[in-house]
Amino acid sequence: MARAFTPKVVTANDLLEGDVIYLTTAGNWTRDLRDAELITDEAEAQLRLLDAQSQPQIAVGAYLADAKAGEQGPEPTHFREDFRRTGPSNYAHGKQEAKLEATADV
């Protein structure tokens, strides 16, 4: 029996910055996993991945990553994706740095 499809997000790295990006429902790219489109249909996921791969000027190495619905949007199901949405654990760099800066601005 084929394995049941688990929800996905389309993710990649940004060509210029190198940081982690996610595809939104509107077809734009976001740096925040919570704003990504959670795709629950397998055929749709493949189409969205093709969309992503047709944007080589923005996205490098696009792939489908497992995710689940959370209160604020998609959440990772695997620790690798958890690190990708956050940043390294030895310094507050990457996305967590951007968040700190945003908090400091308020």
Add this chain to the structure above:
Amino acid sequence: MYKYNDFDSAFLAERNRQFRTQVERRIDGALTEDEFKPLRLMNGLYLQLHAYMLRVAIPYGTLNPDQMRALALLAAKWDKGYGHFTTRQNIQYNWPKLKDVPDMLDALAEVNLHAIQTSGNTIRNVTADHFAGAAADEIEDPRPIAELIRQWSTDHPEFQFMGRKFKIAVSGASNDRAVLKAHDLAVKIVKNDDGEIGYQVLVGGGLGRTPMIGKVLNEFVAADDLLPYIESVISVWNQLGRRDNKYKARIKITVHELGLEKIRELTEERFAQVRTTFGGADQALFQDIKRHFAAPEFRTGGTEAFDAAYDSDPVFRAWADTNLAAHKAPGHAIATISIKKHGATPGDATADQMRAMADIAEEFAYGELRISHEQNVILPHVHKNDLPAIHARLKAADLATANIGLISDIIACPGMDYCALATARSIPVAQEIATRFEDLKMEHDIGHLQIKISGCINACGHHHVGHIGILGLDRAGVENYQITLGGDATETAAIGTRTGPGFAYDEIVPAVERIVETYLEQRESAEEEFLQTYRRVGMEPFKAALYPAAEKKVA
């Protein structure tokens, strides 16, 4: 040390110019990622988990102060204020932006540094004993050979697209500090019975998913024959090495499958052809290179200031006892600067720290710095009387940690905090082990104990040859850490043995603690080091401490 001639400078400038246009063409859409990726990798630019990563070669681990300052400049201007020194004597920048990389490479070229062949299936940065040219146990400085190999292998047309990467290490000392036996090919300077200097060539070592200890392919290659001989070895492998399976492509597998005898025979055949094509140009070049590596004029004079500080200052004494090694010149020492402060990321140095080390090297240490595969920085030539002043400067730069060779002097790869290949984190494990044993105030009592941590099977963290090796894996979506014991990275190289099932992230530090407690119980005296105890008592006591429930079940 080696200074670029016009040819070197022009070559590098041309390569950098080409890469600049390649980056432009990628950004404006003329190149696809598939086309661009091999080009960026040839120039040391990876795309990792959170960002690009630029890997810069530090040939045979040798730097002058201006080069170290250039590394600091890259960190401060185009990265996040720090760099990560690696187990291959390279430095990695974790946060460059694609558009900035051509400028970074140009800044490196100004001080004769580059990122060429720090990736891809080429001959990688040649590594060397980090005490080269200074060690008391050395026959000859191996760096001229390393430089000769660097020049010969850089952009060598036959070796740009091999079945897999190829790593070479060199040493001229009796004690192996360059992990020679874990390299695809290694050169050890030796003397024969007639007192002539030649080269022992080892082949087929490597870590990764199939760890192998290197074997002696040739006991004595005559000085004139080294380069044609190495070319023959690589040429034989490049033709025969497997290209159907990247996990079986390294020369260690070729040697294993065909046998050492066959490789030796094929190498000799190839050597007979290749040797005549060199025509002595390599030897002329070698003589020229050698002049660049003449030892400095070592100062003479007593060591009163050192002796006085050693007797009166316990902090200095602790540092001197762990961080100094024997130098070949009277009154001198080799000083290792630990960039493994307890709780810090192994191998990371800030731009300010790099500048401080550059200044110290310039003022006190004959303008020389080294990077070790153990991810520390070395002042290879220091007059002992300058050590109290150096130590004070290191303290001010937060670089005076006295832990070389101790349990907190941990090798750790970037792991899943940065690396796209990683299956688990390594840095926080290293941080927590170092912090734990610092809190226990045990590490000086424990003595010489090397922990090496890799965040995946590729073993950049050399876990197979750690006294205690830790390998981070992904087990059903959870980080899990396997432990090996009894690995050895020296001339008595050995691959560690797995203790048994792995440990969860929050269990790994307590597991290491139990191993250390067992060692302290089992050792015959404080002089018996961990590895000696392990070799004497074997795995059982450690297993019993790690898996008490399982032991009971068997009983």
